[in-house]
Amino acid sequence: KQEVxxxxxxxxxxxxxxxxxxxxxxxxxxxxxxxxxxxxxxGLTSLLLIQxxxxxxxxxxxxxxxxxxxxRSTLYIAASQPGDSATxxxxxxxxxxxxxxxxxxxxxxxLTVWP
Amino acid sequence: DTGVSQNPRHKxxxxxxxxxxxxxxxxxxxxxYWYRQTLGQGPEFLTYFQNEAQLEKSRLLSDRFSAERPxxxxxxxxxxxxxxxxxxxxxxxSSFVGGSTDTQYFGPGTRLTVL
Numbered sequence: 185k186q187e188v189x190x191x192x193x194x195x196x197x198x199x200x201x202x203x204x205x206x207x208x209x210x211x212x213x214x215x216x217x218x219x220x221x222x223x224x225x226x227g228l229t230s231l232l233l234i235q236x237x238x239x240x241x242x243x244x245x246x247x248x249x250x251x252x253x254x255x256r257s258t259l260y261i262a263a264s265q266p267g268d269s270a271t272x273x274x275x276x277x278x279x280x281x282x283x284x285x286x287x288x289x290x291x292x293x294x295l296t297v298w299p
Numbered sequence: 300d301t302g303v304s305q306n307p308r309h310k311x312x313x314x315x316x317x318x319x320x321x322x323x324x325x326x327x328x329x330x331x332y333w334y335r336q337t338l339g340q341g342p343e344f345l346t347y348f349q350n351e352a353q354l355e356k357s358r359l360l361s362d363r364f365s366a367e368r369p370x371x372x373x374x375x376x377x378x379x380x381x382x383x384x385x386x387x388x389x390x391x392x393s394s395f396v397g398g399s400t401d402t403q404y405f406g407p408g409t410r411l412t413v414l
Contacts (some may be wrong), residue, residue: 188341225302227390228342229403261408272340277338277401285330285355289341 186211197297205293207274209284212252215279218287219248219259222271223293231272232259234260236279248272265296271295301325303406305391311412312381319377320409324393331374331405332392333366335359342390348374348395381413 185208197203208219216235220228232241232248236256240249247260261268271294275287304323312318324331330349333351334342345358345364351373360366368374378385388410391404 194336201303218402225410227305227407228392230402230404233402275336275341285347285349286344286357287333287334289343291339292342 186214186272186278186288187286188290190293192270192293193291193296194294195296197262197295199266199299202260202262203264203295205261205272205274205295207257207259207290209255209257209276209288211278212255213279214252215277217248217250217257218275218277219246219257220273220275222235222273222292224271228273236292244294250267261295264295266297266299268297269295303404304408305390305409307409308384308407309410309412311414313414314381316381317331317377318380318381318411320389320391320411321373322391322406323373324391325395325404328342328393328395328404329371330394330396330401331368332394333374334390334392335378336388336390337386347378357397359404364365378411381411383413384411386411386413 191206196273214293219231234250264294271292273292275289319364332347333345336342348368362378366376390408392405394403
């Protein structure tokens with residue numbers, strides 16, 4: 185069974201810092217990996233999707249990398265802002281087997297950016 | 300708004316009652332997913348449909364849970380004889396299989412509280 189782990193569980197930084205969130209997964213046979221943002225009590229907002237054949241994706245101040253062979257992904261946030269405060273979730277989709285459709289999620293990293 | 304919508308947003312019920320949630324996916328999305336999220340955890344997969352066919356069900360989906368997508372458009376998730384352990388956020392997502400990516404877009408969720 186695919187297990188997804190996110191480190192750290194919580195992070196508190198001053199505004200303006202560059203930061204890195206980590207995600208690791210146990211089965212490297214993935215179809216894609218997605219990073220989401222979740223505000224308290226809300227649904228999930230997709231930030232970036234990386235296909236298994238890709239190494240990274242960028243959107244604005246966000247950059248996500250994927251090293252499938254080592255089972256790792258990182259989300260890099262540049263010049264953090266208080267509005268970035270949220271929980272960031274990493275999810276992988278299997279590439280084979282009977283569980284092709286589902287996403288496997290980590291528990292998330294709760295980010296607080298203070299002014 | 301052309302995103303995924305879910306109704307109701309909040310539901311409070313007494314133990315033993317039946318509840319039904321509705322999800323309207325993004326139009327022309329052929330896949331629809333249900334996830335459950337408890338406090339401090341990442342979402343856990345419940346089931347998904349491709350058009351009207353239910354292709355996969357998690358072991359989390361006990362006999363008290365049933366999901367339908369009768370015409371390949373909206374979906375309903377029913378929980379019979381609710382238990383306090385069913386209290387959670389129920390998230391719906393949709394995606395289009397056949398395009399260049401298979402990004403899952405999530406709705407705002409239905410928060411269920413069982414008293």
